Amino acid sequence: MxxxxxxxxxxxxxxxxxxxxxxxxxxxxxxxxxxxxxxxxxxxxxxxxxxxxxxxxxxxxxxxxxxxxxxxxxxxxxxxSLGVSGPLGRTKLIEMLAFISTEIHKAAKPFFKHAPDADKAQAREAIANRLDFIAKNMRGPFLFGEAFSVADAYLFVNLRWARMFGVQLPAKISDYFARLMERGAxxxxxxxxxxx
Ligand SMILES: N[C@@H](CCC(=O)N[C@@H](CS)C(=O)NCC(=O)O)C(=O)O
CATH class of the missing domain: 3.40.30.10 (Glutaredoxin)
Structure with a gap:
């Protein structure tokens, strides 16, 4: 099986x-x-x-x-190799997955239901702020530096939605999205x- x-x-x-x-x-x-x-x-x-x-x-x-x-x-x-190395690696991976889940994915909810425009505008702003934080804290071409991790896969999906729903992506995040789009997987x- x-x-x-x-x-x-x-x-x-x-x-x-x-x-x-x-x-x-x-x-x-x-x-x-x-x-x-x-x-x-x-x-x-x-x-x-x-x-x-x-x-x-x-x-x-x-x-x-x-x-x-x-x-x-x-x-x-x-x-x-899809995780994060080092003594705090697992904790840092969970921290990032939780940030993407609870601060970005959850914030996108108004786009998936009939929500007032004001809620959608607020969601765009919240997501843009979170992405700005990520852009400032990225350690290399991927979230944790040189190597792609499962957190990059999760952020990719959220960025795909963000682009569809008119969120203004920081330039660094747009470049990162383009880089992810090049991956075979x-x-x-x-x-x-x-x-x-
Ligand atoms: N807490 C869940 C939420 C997953 C989730 O939001 N799934 C959405 C698709 S992205 C879904 O299946 N929504 C349909 C529904 O809730 O009925 C997780 O983080 O995995």
Whole structure:
């Protein structure tokens, strides 16, 4: 049995797909319709993951991991080059994943529902501020320096949305996004989800 990632095209589960490809972990992918909660393979997604949202990663042994922070740190555990080295490496990786999840991903919620324009404007400003912080603290071509980590995969997905929703990206972050777009795993993942 190989791992299976439940995903929705372009959703945050894209980060898990990129990370799996970066790690060369063989996996299958089942597309979830978030409105009907049915999967392409015909499963009732709420029976698979009672939380009803993606990502959900079913491991080789049948156990399931949900929540981007857990899914991505699990993949980094399987492929340590996608984690962060050093005595505080794991802690710093979790710190970054939590920042992306709770300060950027969550801030984007108004774009995914019918929200007043004022809420969307506020979200754009909040996300731009968070990205400004990231730009000032990037340690190299990737978030943690010279090497790509699973946190870059998660930020990539958030930047893709930020661009779609009219967030002004700092120049350094635009360059970083372009760099990520050049990666084979990113291109493969986008193509597999039918995205450009
Ligand atoms: N707390 C979850 C949130 C995941 C999430 O927001 N998933 C979205 C797609 S990006 C989703 O499936 N939304 C559909 C829903 O909540 O019904 C995590 O961090 O993994």
């Amino acid at each position: 190989t791992m299976k990632l439940y995903y929705t095209p372009g959703a945050c589960s894209l980060a898990g797909r990129i990370a799996l490809h970066e790690a060369n972990i063989p996996a299958t992918f089942d597309k979830v319709d978030l409105k009907t909660k049915k999967t392409e393979e015909g499963a009732d997604f709420t029976a698979v993951n009672p939380k009803g949202y993606v990502p959900a990663l079913v491991l080789d042994g049948g156990e399931m991991v949900t929540e981007n922070i857990a899914v991505l740190s699990y993949i980094a555990d399987q492929s340590p 990113v291109r493969t993942a986008l193509a597999e989800e039918g995205l450009s």
